[in-house]
Amino acid sequence: MYEMDCDVLVVGGGVTGVAAATAAARTGAKTILLESKPFVGGNATTGLCLHNYITKFGRQVVFGIAQEIVDRLMKMGGAVGHIPFGGFVHSVTPVDGEMFRILSTQLLDEAGVTVLYGVNVVGAEADNGHVKGVQVAAKGGVRTIRAKTYVDASGDADLAVFAGAKYRKGDKKTGKMQPVSMLLRCYGVDTREIANAIAVSKPAVATRPDFADPFPVYFNGSFRQWNDIIRENGIFPNDDHMVFFNTVWPNQINVNTSAIAGIDGTDPLSLSHATVKLTQHVAKIGEFLKEYVPGFQNSYYIPAAFAGVRETRNIEGLYEISDEDVNSGRKFHDTIGQICFPVDIHDPDTGQARFYEIGDDGAFDIPYRAMIPKSLENIIVAGRCISATSYAHGATRNMAPCLVMGEGAGVAAALAAQQKVSMPELDVKKLQDTLEERGVFLGERGKRTTFTS
Template sequence: MNVLWEGDVIVAGGGSAGCAAAVATARSGARCLLVESAGYLGGTGAAVLDTFYGFYAPGPTSPRVVGGIGWEVCERLFATGSAFERPNTYGAGTGVTYEPEALKLVWDELTAGVTVLLHARVCGTGDEVETVAGRFAIRAPVLVDATGDAEIAWRAGAAVERPGMRLQPMTTTFRLGGVDLSATSAAELRALMEEAGDAYGLARRDGSVHRTVHDGIVHANLTRVSGLDPTDPLELSRAEREGRRQADAYVRFLREKVPGYGSAVLLGTSIRIGVRESRRLKGRYVLTAEDVLAGRDHPDTIARCGAPIEDHDAGAGTRWEYVRDHGTYGIPYRCLLPAAEAPGLVVAGRSLSATHDAHASARSMGQCMAMGEAAGTAAALAVESAAEPADVDVDVLRGRLRANGAIL
C-alpha cells in the first residue's frame, strides 16, 4: 500500500475537538495530519448547530471557563460580526451564536500549519485512510481519535461503552427565513407546542428557536429522534430520514399556529443529523455525575466545565441538574486515555470516558475544543519525548496549556 503521508500526529475527525487538537499539535511544532470525512472543517458546529455552549458556566456571575484555541475561535468570529453572545433559554450559561459559514473559514485559517485531508476517513486501526483515490497508508507515532464515536479507539480494541446502552436522542436542526421572532416569546412557544403537539405529532415540546446573526432568520433545535443507534449504518440512515420528517412537521406547526411564522420559509435542514451520544471511551478515569454535581477538581484537570447535566430523554422533556453552588468542575486528562494499553492513542471530544449523566454535561462544544487542545498538546509532548501519551508529564502539559491561554 502506498504511503500518502508520514509525520508526527494524526488527528481523526475535523470537528470542534479535532480541529483544536490539530491546531495545538502544529503550534507545538509537530507535523500533523487532520482527516475529515466532509468537505469542510467544524463538524457538528458547522453542519448542525450555530451556538457554542460550555464557554460560560451558568449562575449569577457566569464565569468563562474555556480559553485557549476555543476562545480564539470566538474572538475571530466576534471580530467580523459573525457571532454574538446570548443567554441560554434554560439557564445553561451564556452561549456564543455564530454564522456556520464563517466558522468554516475560521477553522481553515487556524489550520494553516496543518496538513488537512478532506473527503477522507481514517480506517483500520488508524494507519490507513480511505480517499477518493482509494486507500493509502498514513504513518505517525501518535493518533488523536476525535471522531466523536470513538471509532478509532473501538477499531484498535480499546474498551468502549457500546451503543445499546441508554443513549440521548439525535436531532435534525433547521433554519427559517421571514420570521418575526418578537411576536412570540419562548414561554409562549412552549405553551403552543404543548397545546398543539399531539395534532402535529411533535416529538419534543421544550426545544428552542433563536435568532441568528441575520435579521429575520432563526435557527430551530426542536426535533427528537429516539431509539436509534448512530453507530449502526442502517439505523443512522433511518434517523436522518426521520429527522427531516419531524422538521417538516415542526415547520407546518410554526407556520400555522405560531405568531410571527406565518410567512416563514424553510432555508434548509442540517447537513447531517446531530448526534449527542454514541460510543464512549472506558478510560483510566470515568467522570461521574457525582464529580459534576459536586464541582470536583482533579490533579490532572485539563479542561473546566460548569454546564448542567442536560439529559434529553426519549419522551418530550429534558432533565436538568446543575453543579452545586453555581460551581465548575475539572475534566481529568485520564478521561482521554484508554484504560487498557492502546499504543499512541489519545481520545478527545464527546467520546471522553464518562458515565451517561456526566457525559450529558461535558459534551458541549466549548469543552470539546478544550479537550481537543489538551489532546493535541499532549500528542506533541509525547512526540517530543518519544513517549506514550499516557506517560506525558501532566504538570508539563498543564503548564503548557495555561501558557497558551487555557483555563484550568
C-alpha cells in the same frame, strides 16, 4: 495506493478535531486531520450555540482556542459574544454556522494542518497497545497513514476501538442512547415576534453594529398552546414539546426541537435512516411554524445537512468521570480545562431535555487520565467519547468542553511525539504549563489548593 506519515494524526474534523489539529500544529507537530464530511466544524456549522463558557455564578472558565474562535467570529460578524441569559445557564454564546465553518478552515490552514476530506477510518494496525498505522477509505482506495501519536476526535471513538479500546455504549443498564436530532434554519423571520409568542423565560438579547436595535439571540419555549394541532398532525410524540432557538441575526433563526429515538450513531444504516426521517420531520416542523407561530409567516427554511448525534461510545479510560465528580464540581491534579455547562440529557424515549446543575463553584475539571484509553500507548481521545458515565456525558459532550479537550489533546499529542513518550507517560505538568502559557487556565490552576487524586 500510497502511504502518508506525520507526527500527529487527528481523526474527526468537528469542533474537537479542529481545536486538536490547530493546537498540535501550533506546537510544532506535522499534523494531518481526517474528516468524513466535505467540510470541517461539525455540529457548530449548523448554528448551535457553543455551550458553555461561563459558570452559573458568572465566572468564565473556558478560554484558549475556544475564546479565540469567538473573538475572531465577532470581527467577522458571526458572533455576538457571551450574552447573559438568566435561564438554565448564566450566559449563551451563539454563532453563525457558516462563518464557523469558514473560520475553522482558516484556523487549520494558518496552522499548517493538512486536511483530508471525504475520508473514513476503516482499521488500525496495533501491536501491544501501540498503533502503527491507520487504514482509511478515500477516493482511489484504501490507504495507510502512519503517525507518532494519534488524537481520536471522531465522537464515536472509532480509532480507539479499532485499536482495541474497551468502551461503554449508551446507558450502562439499558444501553439506550440520547436521541438524534437535526437543526432547522429559518430565514426571513422576525425574532422579536417569535420570542414574544413562545419564550417561557426572558430571552438573551444582543446587538450588532450593522443593525440598529437589540434583538433576541437565545430563548427556549414550549409548543403548549398548539398541543391540539401538534397532536392532530403527529408532529411530536408528546404534549408541551420543548423548543430551543438561537441566532446572531434579527432575521434568521435556528430551531432545535426535532428528535428521533432508538438510533445507533455507530451504525451507518441506523444513522442513514435517521437522516431520512429527520429531514422530512424538520420540513414538517417548518411548515407548522410558518402556518401557526407568529414571526415565521414570511419565512423559508433549510434543514441541516446532517443529523446531530449526542451519544454513542465512551471509552474505558485510566479514569472515568463520575456522577459525583459533576455533582460536587470536583477538581483534579491532572486537569486540562474545565466544564461548566449543566448535565444536559434528552430523554431516550421522548426527546425532552432535562438539565442538572454542576455543584460547588459551577465547574468541574477534565482530568487528563479520562482521555487516555486503558491499554493503549499512543492515542488520546477527546470530545464526547472520553471516559465518563452516561450522566456525566450529559455535560462533557457539549461543544465548549469539546473545544477545551481538543486543544489539550492536540498539545499533548504533539509533546508526546516530540519527546518520544507514550500518552500515559507524558509529563502532565509540562502539558499544563504549556496550556497555561496559551491562556487556557488564565492562572486559575495556580490558585488552587485542593485536588482529587
